[in-house]
């Protein structure tokens with residue numbers, strides 16, 4: 001029989017070893033994905049990517065229209081999703097922290113959070129696209145906003161609840177009403193956390209393909225208006241990767257590399273923001 | 282914690298003492314705030330049992346007693362901050378300016394403008410020093426820029442902070458030291474020009490020098506405000522307060538001039554506590 005101390009040391013070493021292994025496994029796939037996309041997309045990685053339109057089969061080109069379309073739709077999603085999400089999160093944290101209503105809304109929000117994005121794409125297709133009769137960038141933006149929404153609701157709710165009770169009491173003790181306490185004091189104190197939520201939500205939607213297939217579809221040409229079909233990176237990757245043309249494959253890999261890098265950068269930024277917010281308090 | 286068994290039999294005489302004790306300071310001047318038969322409940326748990334006392338205008342009253350006796354609970358009734366939490370409830374009456382502040386119809390934000398509060402740990406808001414002080418003034422009154430700046434300066438002067446921050450008013454309040462942050466919280470509270478200042482162990486999180494600064498400040502503030510301060514530090518109560526209330530297990534045991542409470546208390550429990558035999 002080993003001593004208690006020795007047994008604990010062995011258990012500790014085993015746990016450390018296992019968690020390091022798990023981390024390594026996770027990092028390994030990430031590294032592999034990055035390297036593979038880089039290797040196959042390298043040929044297409046040039047300034048052409050950002051200056052030329054998606055080419056017809058067999059010829060050279062870039063992804064400018066797809067980047068632009070993705071940018072516009074993500075922007076629409078941010079503009080629609082952020083205020084609604086932040087307000088709903090505030091409603092939960094400040095007005096229904098411990099109520100039944102709050103619990104029910106949180107539950108429904110969690111379901112929305114894990115709803116398959118293709119369902120949301122279909123939903124917008126039925127509700128909007130079929131009615132207006134053509135694919136549209138607005139539809140894409142709205143579908144992405146619906147995917148962002150529960151992420152923002154949840155982080156806002158959590159970040160506001162995490163604030164120290166003292167801060168809230170000190171603000172209320174000045175005799176200012178709840179809306180003012182929330183908007184002037186609590187939002188500022190939780191701003192880093194809420195922003196992190198928005199960034200993570202953006203990271204989540206930037207690679208979404210399914211909801212865009214049903215809404216914005218794609219557009220081979222330059223189109224600056226979201227009123228019609230709009231090119232976007234995920235659908236272009238999907239279409240090009242499925243094609244038999246080598247030049248399209250290269251573009252698809254390059255697009256995949258850039259989207260992955262973008263999401264990675266967002267994740268790192270949001271981490272840094274959160275750490276900075278914590279130190280500031 | 283507190284000596285459990287002797288506490289119960291002694292409760293009887295302490296009960297009788299309450300009347301003269303509460304009446305005692307009333308001879309000096311009219312009370313600013315008077316509590317009558319206040320009970321407080323955390324859910325079903327009775328945390329204050331029939332507390333009655335009068336706080337005098339422009340005097341510093343200290344509330345002392347062992348941990349968990351209900352000092353903070355009592356203080357938090359006077360600005361109804363407890364009402365932020367469902368399940369917390371006070372009964373009885375607390376009269377300020379002829380009105381019962383516990384009455385449902387009392388507008389709570391107006392009450393809090395009259396009764397300021399400083400908490401145990403400094404709670405600067407994440408904004409500039411100036412905005413910390415100006416925030417509540419802006420809400421309660423519509424002042425011109427010049428008047429507002431003057432009010433901010435005045436509040437910071439009252440909190441003995443002006444000289445240290447006058448050149449950095451736009452800097453984040455989070456950049457101040459703990460002691461400065463606490464004085465900022467005092468400035469923020471007095472900026473609304475309240476009548477009463479509630480302080481719950483305002484120096485508990487500060488070093489001795491910062492503590493001394495705040496204690497010095499209290500005697501200046503006393504000229505303008507009725508101050509009720511909760512403290513664990515008996516020397517502090519003796520140093521700064523005019524009147525002292527001693528509480529034990531949710532009840533007010535004795536309330537009177539600080540000097541008498543510390544040198545010649547009526548109650549045996551008070552005597553035991555101020556001489557350091559328990560608590």
Ligand SMILES: Nc1ncnc2c1ncn2[C@@H]1O[C@H](COP(=O)(O)OP(=O)(O)OP(=O)(O)O)[C@@H](O)[C@H]1O
Pocket residue numbers: 323326328346347348349350351352353354355513
């Ligand atoms: N939020 C709460 N919920 C339930 N019970 C509480 C709550 N806050 C305080 N109590 C209880 O009420 C009683 C009085 O607490 P209170 O905080 O007023 O004591 P205190 O005299 O301020 O103590 P301390 O000196 O430690 O600050 C204690 O028994 C405590 O356990």
Ligand SMILES: [Mg+2]
Pocket residue numbers: 352353354481
């Ligand atoms: Mg306390």
